[in-house]
Amino acid sequence: MPRTRASASPLFVPRKAPRAGRKAARAGFAEARRQARIAGAPPKRRTEGAFDPELRPTYPPSGRPGPSSARGSKLGLPAHRMTTATASGAYPFVAEGGLGADGVFIGRDVHAEAAFCFDPFSLYGRIEGFTNPNAVLAGIIGMGKSALAKSIATRSIAHGYRIYVPSDPKGEWTAVAQALGGHTIALGPGLPGRLNPLDAPARPASVSEDDWATELRKRRLLLLAGLARTVLKRDLQPMEHTALDLALDLVVTEADASGTVPLLGDIAHVLGSPERLDRALGNQTGHLGSAAQDLAHALRRLVHGDLSGMFDAPSTVEFDPTTPMLSIDLSRLGGGGDDTALVLAMTCASAWMESALADPDGGRRWVIYDEAWRLMRHVGLLERMQSQWKLSRGLGIANLMIIHRLSDLLSAGDAGSRGRVLAEGLLADCSTRIIYRQEPDQLTTAASLLGLTGVETQAVSALTKGRGLWKVAGRSFITQHVLHPAERKLFDTDARMAA
Ligand SMILES: Nc1ncnc2c1ncn2[C@@H]1O[C@H](COP(=O)(O)OP(=O)(O)OP(=O)(O)O)[C@@H](O)[C@H]1O
Ligand SMILES: [Mg+2]
Numbered sequence: 001m002p003r004t005r006a007s008a009s010p011l012f013v014p015r016k017a018p019r020a021g022r023k024a025a026r027a028g029f030a031e032a033r034r035q036a037r038i039a040g041a042p043p044k045r046r047t048e049g050a051f052d053p054e055l056r057p058t059y060p061p062s063g064r065p066g067p068s069s070a071r072g073s074k075l076g077l078p079a080h081r082m083t084t085a086t087a088s089g090a091y092p093f094v095a096e097g098g099l100g101a102d103g104v105f106i107g108r109d110v111h112a113e114a115a116f117c118f119d120p121f122s123l124y125g126r127i128e129g130f131t132n133p134n135a136v137l138a139g140i141i142g143m144g145k146s147a148l149a150k151s152i153a154t155r156s157i158a159h160g161y162r163i164y165v166p167s168d169p170k171g172e173w174t175a176v177a178q179a180l181g182g183h184t185i186a187l188g189p190g191l192p193g194r195l196n197p198l199d200a201p202a203r204p205a206s207v208s209e210d211d212w213a214t215e216l217r218k219r220r221l222l223l224l225a226g227l228a229r230t231v232l233k234r235d236l237q238p239m240e241h242t243a244l245d246l247a248l249d250l251v252v253t254e255a256d257a258s259g260t261v262p263l264l265g266d267i268a269h270v271l272g273s274p275e276r277l278d279r280a281l282g283n284q285t286g287h288l289g290s291a292a293q294d295l296a297h298a299l300r301r302l303v304h305g306d307l308s309g310m311f312d313a314p315s316t317v318e319f320d321p322t323t324p325m326l327s328i329d330l331s332r333l334g335g336g337g338d339d340t341a342l343v344l345a346m347t348c349a350s351a352w353m354e355s356a357l358a359d360p361d362g363g364r365r366w367v368i369y370d371e372a373w374r375l376m377r378h379v380g381l382l383e384r385m386q387s388q389w390k391l392s393r394g395l396g397i398a399n400l401m402i403i404h405r406l407s408d409l410l411s412a413g414d415a416g417s418r419g420r421v422l423a424e425g426l427l428a429d430c431s432t433r434i435i436y437r438q439e440p441d442q443l444t445t446a447a448s449l450l451g452l453t454g455v456e457t458q459a460v461s462a463l464t465k466g467r468g469l470w471k472v473a474g475r476s477f478i479t480q481h482v483l484h485p486a487e488r489k490l491f492d493t494d495a496r497m498a499a
Pocket of ligand 1: 141144467481482488492
């Protein structure tokens with residue numbers, strides 16, 4: 001469209017015109033010239049309205065105003081020379097060369113005023129200290145943690161990666177999965193979705209049949225013990241472990257013979273039949289039957305209790321390794337304070353998904369644990385995550401755990417307890433730590449857990465929406481996550497607040 005030009009020129013005002021008339025003409029001319037200037041100016045590239053007030057920089061491009069700007073040689077400090085390597089000890093953001101252009105575009109490196117890209121797989125082995133592809137993302141409510149995870153997911157798909165969200169307690173990943181051509185399995189009372197956590201996924205070509213059978217048995221036992229422990233809220237006794245072992249073997253043998261799949265209900269049934277267990281135990285001493293009563297009741301909850309049906313039937317969906325994204329929506333569960341149902345469902349859902357992800361030839365994958373702080377209080381779930389974390393490099397999987405505060409990790413148990421050790425181990429196995437804004441009372445915990453310097457801690461307290469401190473293998477960046485308008489629409493979780 002051709003740009004219109006506007007100009008204003010003074011009109012002749014007769015000399016004898018009254019003073020007021022001449023004044024009015026002068027004012028009219030000044031106004032016309034102003035209007036012409038506005039009309040002639042090129043349109044502004046970005047209108048003020050489109051700019052999120054929360055993302056507006058604290059200071060104008062010219063920098064901090066006033067004497068504290070240190071301009072005009074007013075600060076007068078003595079000169080001090082050092083290398084940037086030394087200076088970065090005191091001020092970590094100095095002269096950071098960036099992580100390179102490989103990977104997905106995240107946004108803007110605030111200090112370098114450069115694009116910031118990230119790909120844990122390409123950084124692995126390329127930068128010192130980057131020993132694993134896992135990441136933790138911590139920040140207070142509503143700062144854009146999920147939005148960042150969703151951007152990483154959306155943009156990684158373009159690089160051929162696949163995305164798995166084993167438990168989505170808010171159901172906010174469904175729209176994303178649908179928009180990207182993926183699938184969502186929604187579980188809850190009255191919904192048709194069923195997942196059998198004892199499903200045997202296809203054997204990867206590179207694993208021998210015997211090894212796979214052993215691996216499968218180990219995974220199933222881990223799942224059963226985790227479920228029992230969650231309901232019983234205590235560790236299992238040695239005899240209970242034996243009972244689970246025997247019950248699983250009995251059910252799997254029967255299912256193989258009849259060409260069906262083993263179900264949790266079958267396991268609960270065998271555990272509730274003392275004679276069968278004692279017979280399977282053979283001539284070892286002890287009465288297994290009576291020792292397994294607690295277990296039988298614990299598993300009953302999944303079969304007849306509030307989760308009945310959901311995890312005790314053949315799966316209604318088959319795991320499709322070619323789908324770009326898969327999420328499990330658990331938003332219909334876990335209402336009413338007690339989140340045991342949600343935890344049991346998370347255990348079953350993640351067991352189902354994780355065993356399907358055990359194929360090392362499955363390509364590069366992101367497994368995203370949104371709202372992972374909910375898992376932290378449950379040792380069984382932490383154990384599952386830990387085993388996933390340990391396998392990540394071998395399987396080509398990058399895990400992303402999203403929590404609110406770093407102290408969520410401490411809520412896993414008292415110092416030295418199993419839960420606490422597991423949670424701290426998860427953090428230690430994350431080469432990438434992304435810290436969004438933390439509450440002032442959380443800063444000390446964050447600083448001590450992550451080894452933040454004073455400057456970094458101060459920076460964390462002042463972060464705005466979408467802006468985070470990225471610690472990548474000990475290197476620090478302040479990064480502003482930039483959302484595409486289409487992403488912004490798709491990821492909006494504020495709609496209900498605004499409505
Ligand atoms: N970088 C960004 N630029 C603009 N808007 C953003 C940005 N990041 C997030 N938002 C918006 O902020 C809102 C809250 O984001 P999001 O749901 O990701 O927060 P959250 O940290 O995951 O919150 P919660 O802890 O409640 O899960 C969303 O509507 C999102 O669109
Ligand atoms: Mg969120």
